[in-house]
Amino acid sequence: MHPLLGVSGLNKVYEGSGRRVEAVRDLTFTVDAGELVCLVGPSGCGKTTLLKCMGGLLTPTAGEVHLSGRKVTGPPPGMAFVFQEYGRSLFPWMRVADNVELPLKQKNLPKSRRRELVADALESVDLSDAASAYPWQLSGGMQQRVAIARALAYEPEVLLMDEPFAAVDAQTRADLEDLVRRLWRERGITILFVTHDIDEAVYLGERVIVLSASPTVVQEQLKVDLPDERDQIHTRVTPRFAELRTHVYEQIQAAKRGVVREAPVTKSDTPPLH
Numbered sequence: 441m442h443p444l445l446g447v448s449g450l451n452k453v454y455e456g457s458g459r460r461v462e463a464v465r466d467l468t469f470t471v472d473a474g475e476l477v478c479l480v481g482p483s484g485c486g487k488t489t490l491l492k493c494m495g496g497l498l499t500p501t502a503g504e505v506h507l508s509g510r511k512v513t514g515p516p517p518g519m520a521f522v523f524q525e526y527g528r529s530l531f532p533w534m535r536v537a538d539n540v541e542l543p544l545k546q547k548n549l550p551k552s553r554r555r556e557l558v559a560d561a562l563e564s565v566d567l568s569d570a571a572s573a574y575p576w577q578l579s580g581g582m583q584q585r586v587a588i589a590r591a592l593a594y595e596p597e598v599l600l601m602d603e604p605f606a607a608v609d610a611q612t613r614a615d616l617e618d619l620v621r622r623l624w625r626e627r628g629i630t631i632l633f634v635t636h637d638i639d640e641a642v643y644l645g646e647r648v649i650v651l652s653a654s655p656t657v658v659q660e661q662l663k664v665d666l667p668d669e670r671d672q673i674h675t676r677v678t679p680r681f682a683e684l685r686t687h688v689y690e691q692i693q694a695a696k697r698g699v700v701r702e703a704p705v706t707k708s709d710t711p712p713l714h
């Protein structure tokens with residue numbers, strides 16, 4: 441079976457204004473259909489660059505991205521994004537429902553189907569009653585839920601999320617994390633979630649891919665063997681959660697010092713239970 445998403449030998453060099461930055465050196469990993477994978481790495485390690493290459497928004501200098509066996513050369517129809525800056529990703533002059541509906545207009549769906557998808561997505565993020573509000577009338581967390589609804593309504597195969605909760609307060613963030621896990625379980629979407637927050641990566645992911653400092657390679661892949669049912673109060677205080685987060689933390693520290701593990705990439709590479 442082919443993985444749904446494949447990144448092979450990805451390299452990205454930015455050149456211009458007398459500056460040459462090798463943001464991503466050599467990245468190879470795959471994501472299976474229905475997985476929820478978190479990518480975590482030090483600040484500036486090229487996470488956004490990687491997601492933009494995966495989403496066909498940037499052309500890699502070398503290497504390839506495949507979605508369902510097809511090479512990505514531009515934004516693929518089966519992918520949706522949620523970015524960190526919800527304030528900039530929603531149109532302030534459009535009502536919530538219109539913001540959610542906008543990308544669907546490219547899909548040539550009848551108006552009635554579009555309305556159905558919008559209503560369903562807003563209900564999923566618990567915002568049905570905000571359909572006719574403007575984004576600026578909502579809190580930051582609510583605006584990010586609108587951005588999530590817009591991505592859901594599009595019915596993507598893959599959802600790419602780039603530090604989507606970095607700008608909201610801690611309590612809202614916890615709620616949004618639980619929302620992502622719930623939507624993932626209910627809808628069976630494949631999710632690639634980028635974060636620099638180690639706890640968030642371990643709490644959310646079924647697998648964590650640790651990236652090195654720039655120029656970036658995969659430092660390690662770690663299977664998160666926490667129970668499927670997770671909750672903010674109990675999961676985060678389990679000994680296993682602490683072990684996993686410590687392990688990822690150590691890997692990131694090693695990555696910052698430039699120590700790459702000798703056998704970095706195995707899916708079953710989970711620190712032993714103590």
Ligand SMILES: Nc1ncnc2c1ncn2[C@@H]1O[C@H](COP(=O)(O)OP(=O)(O)OP(=O)(O)O)[C@@H](O)[C@H]1O
Nearest residue numbers: 454461463482483484485486487488489490636654
């Ligand atoms: N358009 C660009 N032109 C030149 N250099 C760039 C460009 N975009 C990113 N870079 C450089 O590439 C490197 C990786 O940047 P990127 O934004 O991908 O990292 P990141 O891991 O997402 O960062 P953060 O965690 O701080 O959001 C940085 O050194 C950055 O300065």
